[in-house]
Amino acid sequence: MAKRVTARDVAKTLDISTMTVSRALNDKPNVSEITKQKVVETSRRLGYFPNHIAKSLVLRKTDTIGVVVPEITHSFFPGIVSGIEEICYEKGYHLILAHSAEDSEKEHDVIYTLTSKQVDGLLISTAQTVEDYTVYKQIIQRGLPLVFYDRCVKGIGASCVSIDDEDSAKLITEHLIKHGYSPIAHLAGPSRVLIGKMRMDGFKKALIEHKIAIAEELIIEAGLQETDGYRAMQKIFSLPESSWPRAVVAVNDPAAFGAMKSIYEKGLKIPEDIAIVGFSDDIRAQLMPSPLTTIRQNAYEVGKRAVDKLISIIEGENVAIEDIIIKGELIIRKSCGCR
Amino acid sequence: MAKRVTARDVAKTLDISTMTVSRALNDKPNVSEITKQKVVETSRRLGYFPNHIAKSLVLRKTDTIGVVVPEITHSFFPGIVSGIEEICYEKGYHLILAHSAEDSEKEHDVIYTLTSKQVDGLLISTAQTVEDYTVYKQIIQRGLPLVFYDRCVKGIGASCVSIDDEDSAKLITEHLIKHGYSPIAHLAGPSRVLIGKMRMDGFKKALIEHKIAIAEELIIEAGLQETDGYRAMQKIFSLPESSWPRAVVAVNDPAAFGAMKSIYEKGLKIPEDIAIVGFSDDIRAQLMPSPLTTIRQNAYEVGKRAVDKLISIIEGENVAIEDIIIKGELIIRKSCGCR
DNA sequence: TTGTACGCGTTATCAA
DNA sequence: TTGATAACGCGTACAA
Numbered sequence: 068m069a070k071r072v073t074a075r076d077v078a079k080t081l082d083i084s085t086m087t088v089s090r091a092l093n094d095k096p097n098v099s100e101i102t103k104q105k106v107v108e109t110s111r112r113l114g115y116f117p118n119h120i121a122k123s124l125v126l127r128k129t130d131t132i133g134v135v136v137p138e139i140t141h142s143f144f145p146g147i148v149s150g151i152e153e154i155c156y157e158k159g160y161h162l163i164l165a166h167s168a169e170d171s172e173k174e175h176d177v178i179y180t181l182t183s184k185q186v187d188g189l190l191i192s193t194a195q196t197v198e199d200y201t202v203y204k205q206i207i208q209r210g211l212p213l214v215f216y217d218r219c220v221k222g223i224g225a226s227c228v229s230i231d232d233e234d235s236a237k238l239i240t241e242h243l244i245k246h247g248y249s250p251i252a253h254l255a256g257p258s259r260v261l262i263g264k265m266r267m268d269g270f271k272k273a274l275i276e277h278k279i280a281i282a283e284e285l286i287i288e289a290g291l292q293e294t295d296g297y298r299a300m301q302k303i304f305s306l307p308e309s310s311w312p313r314a315v316v317a318v319n320d321p322a323a324f325g326a327m328k329s330i331y332e333k334g335l336k337i338p339e340d341i342a343i344v345g346f347s348d349d350i351r352a353q354l355m356p357s358p359l360t361t362i363r364q365n366a367y368e369v370g371k372r373a374v375d376k377l378i379s380i381i382e383g384e385n386v387a388i389e390d391i392i393i394k395g396e397l398i399i400r401k402s403c404g405c406r
Numbered sequence: 407m408a409k410r411v412t413a414r415d416v417a418k419t420l421d422i423s424t425m426t427v428s429r430a431l432n433d434k435p436n437v438s439e440i441t442k443q444k445v446v447e448t449s450r451r452l453g454y455f456p457n458h459i460a461k462s463l464v465l466r467k468t469d470t471i472g473v474v475v476p477e478i479t480h481s482f483f484p485g486i487v488s489g490i491e492e493i494c495y496e497k498g499y500h501l502i503l504a505h506s507a508e509d510s511e512k513e514h515d516v517i518y519t520l521t522s523k524q525v526d527g528l529l530i531s532t533a534q535t536v537e538d539y540t541v542y543k544q545i546i547q548r549g550l551p552l553v554f555y556d557r558c559v560k561g562i563g564a565s566c567v568s569i570d571d572e573d574s575a576k577l578i579t580e581h582l583i584k585h586g587y588s589p590i591a592h593l594a595g596p597s598r599v600l601i602g603k604m605r606m607d608g609f610k611k612a613l614i615e616h617k618i619a620i621a622e623e624l625i626i627e628a629g630l631q632e633t634d635g636y637r638a639m640q641k642i643f644s645l646p647e648s649s650w651p652r653a654v655v656a657v658n659d660p661a662a663f664g665a666m667k668s669i670y671e672k673g674l675k676i677p678e679d680i681a682i683v684g685f686s687d688d689i690r691a692q693l694m695p696s697p698l699t700t701i702r703q704n705a706y707e708v709g710k711r712a713v714d715k716l717i718s719i720i721e722g723e724n725v726a727i728e729d730i731i732i733k734g735e736l737i738i739r740k741s742c743g744c745r
Numbered sequence: 746t747t748g749t750a751c752g753c754g755t756t757a758t759c760a761a
Numbered sequence: 762t763t764g765a766t767a768a769c770g771c772g773t774a775c776a777a
Contacts, residue, residue, distance in 0.1 A: 073754060084764045089756060097762055119522040120468065121754035123459050125769045131502070131523075139491065145484045152478065152505040156516070161523065163470070164503040166491040177495070183458045184470075184500065209453075351690055412770060423748050428772065436746055460770035464753050748777070754769105761764075 072115040080109055092117065123185065131161040132377060133181035135191045137169045137218070142347065143366035144192075147216065150370025151190065158378055160187070167194040175202050188212035188377045193220060195260075212380040216373035218261065221390070226380070228373040228391040232262050235362045235395030236269025237276075239344050240316050242360075242397060244277050246405045248314035248342055252285035254299040254326055256318035260291075266318050266346065285312055289322065296325030304333055314342040314403070320349035323359055327402075331356075338404030348398055358400035368393050411454040419448055431456065462524065470500040471716060472520035474530045476508045476557070481686065482705035483531075486555065489709025490529065497717055499526070506533040514541050527551035527716045532559060534599070551719040555712035557600065560729070565719070567712040567730040571601050574701045574734030575608025576615075578683050579655050581699075581736060583616050585744045587653035587681055591624035593638040593665055595657035599630075605657050605685065624651055628661065635664030643672055653681040653742070659688035659700055666694060666741075677743030687737055697739035707732050 074092075078085045083102065090098045091106035098106075109115075123129040134151055136144050148164070155162045165181060167174035174194045181189060189206060191213065200220055206213050207224050219227035243251055253270045256263025267286070274281050284306060289299035296317055303311065317323035323345035330341055337343055337357040345352060348363035372391050379385040399405060413431075417424040422441065429437045430445035448454075462468040473490060475483050487503070494501045504520060506513035513533045520528060528545060530552065539559055545552050546563050558566035582590055592609045595602025606625070613620050623645060628638035635656055642650065656662035662684035669680055676682055676696040684691060687702035711730050718724040738744060 071754090075754080085755075086757090086765085087763060090763090093756090099762060102762085116518075116522050118463075118524060118754050119519075120459055120462050120524045121769090122756075123769090124457075124463055124754080124771095125756050127769075129459065139488045140484045145479045148503070149478045149505070152503065153507075156505065156512075161519065162503050164487070164491065164501050166488070166495065168492075173495075179455075180458075180500065183455050185457060185459045351693055354690055354693060410770090414770080424771075425749085425773095426747060429747090432772090438746065441746085457770050460753090461772075462753095463755090463770080464772050466753075746777105749775085750773105751775105752773090753771090756768090758767085759765090761762105 071118075072113050074115070074117070077106065077110050077113055077115050080113065081105055127185075129161075129185050129187055130159060131163055131184070131186050132188045132190060132374070132381075133163050133165060133178075133184070133186040135165050135167055135174060135177060135181070135189070137167050137192055137194045139164075139166060142349075143364060143369075146366025147192075147370035147373075150367040151374045152370075154371050154374040154378070158374075160374075160378065169195045171197040171199070178202055178206070182206070182209075182211060186211075188214070188381045190214055190216055190373055190377055192216050193218045212377055214373050214377040214380070216369055219390075224388060226376050226387075226389045226391070228369055228376065228393065230364045230369065231392040231394055232265035233269040233272070234392075235364075235397075236266040236316070236346070237273045238269075238395065238397055239346070239360070239362055240270050240273035241277070242399070242405065243314045243316065243342065243344065243403060244273060244279065246403070249279065250282055250285055250310070250312045251279075251314045251316060252282075252287070252303055252312035254296055254315060254317045254322050255286055255288045256291050256322075258288060263288075263291075263318060270316055282310070284310065289318070291319055291322060293321045293325040293328075296322030297329050298325075300326035300329035304329065312341065315344070317343065317345045319347050320345035320352050320359060320361055323361075323402075324349075324351065324355070327355060327357070327359075337402055342403045342405075344403050352398075353400065355402065357402045360400045360403035360405070361398050362395040363398050364395050365393055410457075411452050412457070413454070416445065416449050416452055416454050419452065420444055466524075468500075468524050468526055469498060470502055470523070470525050471527045471529060471713070471720075472502050472504060472517075472523070472525040474504050474506055474513060474516055474520070474528070476506050476531055476533045478503075478505060481688070482703060482708075485705025486531075486709035486712075489706040490713045491709075493710050493713040493717070497713075499713075499717065508534045510536040510538070517541055517545070521545070521548075521550060525550075527553070527720045529553055529555055529712055529716055531555050532557045551716055553712050553716040553719070555708055558729075563727060565715050565728045565730070567708055567715065567732065569703045569708065570731045570733055571604035572608040572611070573731075574703075574736075575605040575655070575685070576612045577608075577734070577736055578685070578699070578701055579609050579612035580616070581738070581744065582653045582655065582681065582683065582742060583612060583618065585742070588618065589621055589624055589649070589651045590618075590653045590655060591621075591626070591642055591651035593635055593654060593656045593661050594625055594627045595630050595661075597627060602627075602630075602657060609655055621649070623649065628657070630658055630661060632660045632664040632667075635661030636668050637664075639665035639668035643668065651680065654683070656682065656684045659684035659686050659691050659698060662698055662700075662741075663688075663690065663694070666696070666698075670695075676741050681742045681744075683742050691737075692739060694741065696741045699739045699742035699744070700737050701734040702737050703734050704732055
């Protein structure tokens, strides 16, 4: 490794103090234009790069934020990270990415080393297995800025940026109601998973507000995968034909794809016989024989807003605890038969 | 912010020196079991976390590697990052993620700050617009370990981990040849983009080795998008029907999807009238009316091997410059009519 | 086994 | 406008 060039080297060459070098390079006042010029020039000539680590040590600021992601390959996390990265770059921060692999122990571990590295703040989306919040509470107690994104823990004193699952589910259900569909079924996700619960709540709320009775036999708790949607739909078809739904709200797009398969196998048409809508605007949604009406969630925006909030806390601007909610966007395609 | 607890605090409480604390916590020899116990206990009680920044400064090692990604949302970069992260975690490294947004200037900028942060090594996939290699050369000259991944710059003294585009293209073309298809067309990518060139080379090599004449009019340079594939296929259909191909090798899956659309519009069947294959195993490939035969590229493996190499260079184990190539896997589905 | 002095590269403070 | 000194929190080298 070639020898590092330090501020002292630059100072020595010019026969001035390191302080002056520091001031010149950081655009501080109290440096004459002439020396500033000289410093900049020789720094370049000598190939001097400031050592950010040393700077961090004395300033107690690393300009780095730690981002904990449960699973980077999952659907919209890349989009979120992309949003985070962009804002970080703009505002001069760096991003240490850590992966919890949906495992609470690894998450704990990762948070620990992140704080060890003196990150200025933390952006966390909780792993699925997390049940104990003491780690988060400790962070908050220590005064380390923390913002949750997507998967949040509420009520412990941290801000949170999330997708509005409940409202979006309500929105898309209302869309079907307004177009006269009845009865409407719901292929629900597991109720112990937050998005499953939120979307089901939104579905029910829509029915209640429009004074429509909730037919419990048309709410099937299944899962988030294609096969789950397929099985759920088959369960519905096992009911007497008179109680089959005219429209179906699936918990997400993959479940909707599975349900569509089951509907086609039954020899029925979409949307003529049964209308169906999904959730999350999967890349495949528009490729279906009957393109799927769905909710598009803006991952980029979630990331952007989360860092924005975090950085404003770090810089002491907006310390208030907020729950920021990113609205979903209704994407109307053929599968709901509304156009 | 609550006051930091330092090693000195722990030392004072126990009325010993900070050195002993340091030794105890880092499992160094020359510490009695008893004091070690005490140190560990009080450290925990006081909530002491070693300051990694200070440690880095004195050891001149940050245990951090910088990863430059052109576009995190692009197809297999999440998989690569996931592979990188996993190995980093295992080996006790951290990962600073930086985004070049396919822009050479931003890339330059990002590399600069990464080195400023004293990363122990760099993992770079070059942005599309990069034409000047001096930045990379400077890194190498300084002795900062550098490994390229996916998009490489060869011949400047850095190791490289990439997908074997040429061989894979040859493999999939040979698959068509062996099943008796002739003539075979190629919807090529832009030749100035490396993957476009490599895949075209593989395609040609397969023909040459099997002593098949290359019909230049059946090689259409288009692009990497769906619409490019669509237009390219239309161009082929504008040829006299007698010279239409029996099979098509598309530069990637999206281009294949576009071509399929054009084929269907022509009233032809896949694979009965025209067989087609793609490249990259897009999530939509298996959902096509005629599921697409394609090449699956192991992104995770690329990331894993790249960090492996980088860390071994950092730790001085395996400094040799290597070109590591990850083989593609042929995924046979219906669209090639071979089963 | 334990402690002391010093240095890593930078910036804040205060004096010149 | 500039410089000397101390400090950030830790580890190395050597002394006790």
